[in-house]
Amino acid sequence: MMEKKLKTSTKVWLTIIFILIMGFLLWIANRTFDDYKLRVLRLIAIYGIMAVSLNLINGITGVFSLGHAGFILIGAYTAALLTLTPEQKAMSFLFGIQPWIEKIHADFFTATIAGGVMAALFAFLIGWPVLKLRGDYLAIASLGFAEVVRIWANNALTITNGPLGLKALQEYSNIWWVYGWLLFTVVFISSLVYSSYGRALKAIREDEIAARSMGINVFKHQLLAFVVGAFFAGVSGSLYAHWLTTIDPRITTMGPMFTFYILIMIVLGGLGSISGSLIGAAIFAILFEWLRNLEQPFTFFGIQVPGIPGMRILVISVLFILVMIFWQRGIMGREELTWENLYKWFSRLKREGEKS
Amino acid sequence: MGISSGSFFLQNLFNAIMLGGLYALIAVGYTMVYGILRLINFAHGDIMMMGVYFAFYAATILSLSSIPAAIVAVLGAAGLGFLIDRIAYKPLRNAPRISALITAIAMSFFLESFAVVVFGAVPKSFLSVFKDRSILNKVLTVGGAKIPLLTFLVIILTAAIFAVLFWIVYRTKIGMAMRAISMDIPTTSLMGINVDMVIGFTFALGSALAAASGIMWAMRYPNVFPYMGFMPGLKAFIAAVVGGIGSIPGAIVGGLVLGAVEIFAVSYFPDLSGYRDAFSFIILIAILLIKPSGILGKKAIEKV
Amino acid sequence: MTETVKSLQEEVKAGEEFLLKLDHVTMQFGGLIAVNDFDNGVKKLELLGLIGPNGAGKTTVFNVVTGIYYPTKGRIIFDEIDITPLKPHQITHLGIARTFQNIRLFYNLTVLENVLVAQHHELSNPDADRILKKHGKPPKNFEKFWFWRAVSKLGYLKKEKKMIETAKELIERVGLSHVMHEKASALPYGEQRKLEIARALATKPKLLLLDEPAAGMNPKESEDLMEFIKRLKNEFKVTIFLIEHDMKVVMGICERIIVMDYGKIIAEGTPEQIQNNPKVIEAYLGKEWKNV
Numbered sequence: 001m002m003e004k005k006l007k008t009s010t011k012v013w014l015t016i017i018f019i020l021i022m023g024f025l026l027w028i029a030n031r032t033f034d035d036y037k038l039r040v041l042r043l044i045a046i047y048g049i050m051a052v053s054l055n056l057i058n059g060i061t062g063v064f065s066l067g068h069a070g071f072i073l074i075g076a077y078t079a080a081l082l083t084l085t086p087e088q089k090a091m092s093f094l095f096g097i098q099p100w101i102e103k104i105h106a107d108f109f110t111a112t113i114a115g116g117v118m119a120a121l122f123a124f125l126i127g128w129p130v131l132k133l134r135g136d137y138l139a140i141a142s143l144g145f146a147e148v149v150r151i152w153a154n155n156a157l158t159i160t161n162g163p164l165g166l167k168a169l170q171e172y173s174n175i176w177w178v179y180g181w182l183l184f185t186v187v188f189i190s191s192l193v194y195s196s197y198g199r200a201l202k203a204i205r206e207d208e209i210a211a212r213s214m215g216i217n218v219f220k221h222q223l224l225a226f227v228v229g230a231f232f233a234g235v236s237g238s239l240y241a242h243w244l245t246t247i248d249p250r251i252t253t254m255g256p257m258f259t260f261y262i263l264i265m266i267v268l269g270g271l272g273s274i275s276g277s278l279i280g281a282a283i284f285a286i287l288f289e290w291l292r293n294l295e296q297p298f299t300f301f302g303i304q305v306p307g308i309p310g311m312r313i314l315v316i317s318v319l320f321i322l323v324m325i326f327w328q329r330g331i332m333g334r335e336e337l338t339w340e341n342l343y344k345w346f347s348r349l350k351r352e353g354e355k356s
Numbered sequence: 357m358g359i360s361s362g363s364f365f366l367q368n369l370f371n372a373i374m375l376g377g378l379y380a381l382i383a384v385g386y387t388m389v390y391g392i393l394r395l396i397n398f399a400h401g402d403i404m405m406m407g408v409y410f411a412f413y414a415a416t417i418l419s420l421s422s423i424p425a426a427i428v429a430v431l432g433a434a435g436l437g438f439l440i441d442r443i444a445y446k447p448l449r450n451a452p453r454i455s456a457l458i459t460a461i462a463m464s465f466f467l468e469s470f471a472v473v474v475f476g477a478v479p480k481s482f483l484s485v486f487k488d489r490s491i492l493n494k495v496l497t498v499g500g501a502k503i504p505l506l507t508f509l510v511i512i513l514t515a516a517i518f519a520v521l522f523w524i525v526y527r528t529k530i531g532m533a534m535r536a537i538s539m540d541i542p543t544t545s546l547m548g549i550n551v552d553m554v555i556g557f558t559f560a561l562g563s564a565l566a567a568a569s570g571i572m573w574a575m576r577y578p579n580v581f582p583y584m585g586f587m588p589g590l591k592a593f594i595a596a597v598v599g600g601i602g603s604i605p606g607a608i609v610g611g612l613v614l615g616a617v618e619i620f621a622v623s624y625f626p627d628l629s630g631y632r633d634a635f636s637f638i639i640l641i642a643i644l645l646i647k648p649s650g651i652l653g654k655k656a657i658e659k660v
Numbered sequence: 661m662t663e664t665v666k667s668l669q670e671e672v673k674a675g676e677e678f679l680l681k682l683d684h685v686t687m688q689f690g691g692l693i694a695v696n697d698f699d700n701g702v703k704k705l706e707l708l709g710l711i712g713p714n715g716a717g718k719t720t721v722f723n724v725v726t727g728i729y730y731p732t733k734g735r736i737i738f739d740e741i742d743i744t745p746l747k748p749h750q751i752t753h754l755g756i757a758r759t760f761q762n763i764r765l766f767y768n769l770t771v772l773e774n775v776l777v778a779q780h781h782e783l784s785n786p787d788a789d790r791i792l793k794k795h796g797k798p799p800k801n802f803e804k805f806w807f808w809r810a811v812s813k814l815g816y817l818k819k820e821k822k823m824i825e826t827a828k829e830l831i832e833r834v835g836l837s838h839v840m841h842e843k844a845s846a847l848p849y850g851e852q853r854k855l856e857i858a859r860a861l862a863t864k865p866k867l868l869l870l871d872e873p874a875a876g877m878n879p880k881e882s883e884d885l886m887e888f889i890k891r892l893k894n895e896f897k898v899t900i901f902l903i904e905h906d907m908k909v910v911m912g913i914c915e916r917i918i919v920m921d922y923g924k925i926i927a928e929g930t931p932e933q934i935q936n937n938p939k940v941i942e943a944y945l946g947k948e949w950k951n952v
Binding site for chain 1: 726728747748749752753757758760764765766767768769773776777778779780781783784785787788806807810811812813816819820823859860863
């Protein structure tokens with residue numbers, strides 16, 4: 001029964017101040033952090049875009065897609081082929097190259113947009129058959145789509161350079177690009193979710209038949225969420241490629257496992273919560289990096305333990321299972337970190353403090 | 357041997373039946389579990405992988421001969437399947453179906469990373485299981501086509517396993533209970549049947565078949581590695597959907613269709629061999645759009 | 661020859677008087693004929709009841725009308741438009757709203773959001789608007805690019821404000837304002853039923869289909885519901901077609917009743933006529949009763 005307590009203008013100001021403070025903090029981090037920490041900091045933003053965009057499809061709309069890695073891969077290749085110079089491409093393509101692929105060239109921003117648009121276009125085309133399916137069938141079909149894309153990238157030698165991949169990309173994804181794109185993603189998707197369209201998407205998640213009977217064109221709206229999600233996945237793919245500086249279509253790099261990582265982030269943060277996805281992405285990025293320690297030799301209570309390769313994935317997977325069995329709502333559930341909620345929690349804390 | 361010759365066709369036919377049979381054995385596990393719980397047991401392909409590793413270590417570390425090693429591995433996989441259901445899926449029986457699916461994905465992910473850590477990421481050769489490898493190299497000539505003896509053995513064994521499976525499902529009490537709960541779980545539990553035991557048995561049975569399939573798979577393609585179950589698992593699920601999910605004969609039909617398409621497409625259009633793994637997904641999308649209930653499945657009407 | 665011409669004219673006349681006309685509609689699932697040659701309709705501003713034993717095919721009639729099923733035979737005319745081939749969202753846009761036998765709310769959304777969702781079709785159904793235009797009726801949404809407006813908030817906030825106002829007013833009128841910001845799942849059963857009706861009304865329907873609105877209610881609640889439905893009809897000027905098991909409700913509020921059994925219409929008339937119809941008594945109580 002909580003009516004609005006904060007004025008809209010207050011919330012807008014608070015948001016602007018928050019963004020400025022975050023920007024300032026990033027500026028300080030950019031100056032003081034070492035290279036390794038900065039890399040992780042940038043990775044958090046890239047994972048954040050991936051998680052928020054998958055959350056729009058899976059958590060908000062309830063379309064259980066497992067095709068995100070496919071869209072990321074499309075975005076990554078599209079952008080990388082654009083930012084590489086014709087000379088670089090001529091050098092690295094050992095099996096020859098399509099002349100038009102060799103010629104095209106663009107700056108990083110245009111390339112990133114192109115990556116997003118290409119992924120969105122694929123989502124639009126694949127959405128027609130895939131979104132006709134329901135639930136788990138859709139999950140498998142979209143996973144299959146991602147695999148077909150990966151297999152194609154592995155085989156289309158004159159376009160993608162096949163298994164050799166694309167190397168020596170410029171490390172364009174600096175802190176301002178990745179956090180700028182993250183900000184745009186979050187603003188765009190929140191704005192969508194907190195509009196009539198967002199309510200329609202949630203209604204579809206809750207009950208498709210009822211949504212249809214309320215005049216919602218279910219297929220069109222699912223496709224909309226799918227395409228928007230894919231666009232940002234493509235963008236994140238471009239940022240990822242220019243963070244990693246090398247991409248290849250191996251099953252372990254851009255295969256289904258990659259989608260599962262993003263799935264872990266959004267499940268951990270709370271399926272259906274945008275702020276939860278961001279928290280999940282940050283935790284995953286930091287935890288995954290920190291767990292690298294397990295793969296190096298370390299001393300545990302005075303005992304010398306040798307490094308075990310693959311250990312960090314094992315720990316993550318155990319965590320994943322435990323979250324699913326004991327803590328399905330995740331960190332945020334379907335709630336959001338809004339000024340309103342913060343205000344509510346704060347005043348409750350205050351009231352309880354006064355009582356005691 | 358030309359591409360249009362009869363013996364070439366015959367050779368491919370045998371390969372297709374063998375591969376299809378192996379897919380079908382895995383598919384049965386998917387179809388039985390899906391029929392009862394409406395859950396895609398994503399970890400099923402990884403249970404097959406674990407079965408292969410069990411056989412490998414039973415033969416190399418316990419130095420059992422091939423047949424006892426295979427039996428140990430099949431029983432081990434059955435136990436593993438039962439345990440996975442108890443630990444990961446049973447707590448989520450009343451949760452939304454999507455939660456169960458995500459848990460299954462998490463389980464698959466766990467088994468793969470477990471194998472990487474414990475067994476190592478480097479592929480192992482399954483051939484070291486066999487002390488006498490002469491049997492692997494024998495070749496029979498049928499109608500001008502040279503067919504490895506192993507192919508025959510695999511086909512015959514698969515058929516025998518299916519005979520046992522049909523006997524269990526259609527002629528025993530536990531089989532009757534399995535068929536009953538696939539129709540209606542609450543009513544069956546009112547009849548005094550321990551539903552959880554029957555579900556556990558279904559998982560164990562499906563896992564045993566997957567392990568058997570995996571062992572034969574490894575005899576034919578002797579590369580053992582932690583991710584070996586992923587693709588065959590997905591394809592077997594597709595086979596189950598193509599044949600009509602929930603139907604055991606459907607799993608056989610679906611497996612054979614998938615095996616045939618894969619073998620023949622690659623042999624007659626060698627340019628497409630890189631896309632081998634993509635065929636099955638295209639078939640999946642096609643069948644779901646044309647006949648969503650699969651070849652042998654019944655049409656379900658959505659209740660409003 | 662003259663006779664056919666005459667009957668055709670009669671049919672046209674009858675069609676004018678009906679808001680919804682089911683023209684010899686048959687719905688078959690495999691071997692089961694759920695609705696068999698249903699040839700009747702709902703007149704403008706009437707309160708029509710559809711009754712019959714379990715499994716008579718009543719809900720199937722609703723599902724065929726709202727486009728969830730495509731009829732095996734026959735046509736459905738609503739407001740002079742042939743809606744047989746249309747999809748559910750288009751049919752809602754044209755002015756038919758419904759509730760469900762087992763309540764289907766958006767349980768994790770609030771009461772307000774539930775009602776707001778029902779107004780979304782005004783923004784996003786150009787396909788249904790084209791159908792309206794084709795038949796010379798005013799489209800419901802004149803403006804375009806709602807998606808981009810919603811995301812950029814340019815020229816959208818006014819619309820959102822208006823939608824919220826409409827929704828709040830509607831919620832007040834059905835007496836749910838005290839739970840406006842509660843999740844739908846937190847509401848007691850009776851209020852969930854009311855919310856479902858309010859949500860249907862928010863689509864601004866000409867025809868409201870209610871599928872067993874009194875199911876699971878005690879006599880007192882049923883009585884309140886009867887009053888509520890009567891009030892709706894007068895206040896919202898909406899035609900109502902309802903399925904109901906509770907005879908007291910049906911006899912109390914319906915102006916006309918259609919009785920179905922085994923997919924067929926077996927009787928039609930005023931509540932009094934239906935009460936005394938031997939066929940209806942037989943369908944409900946069995947043959948033996950006739951002799952007693």
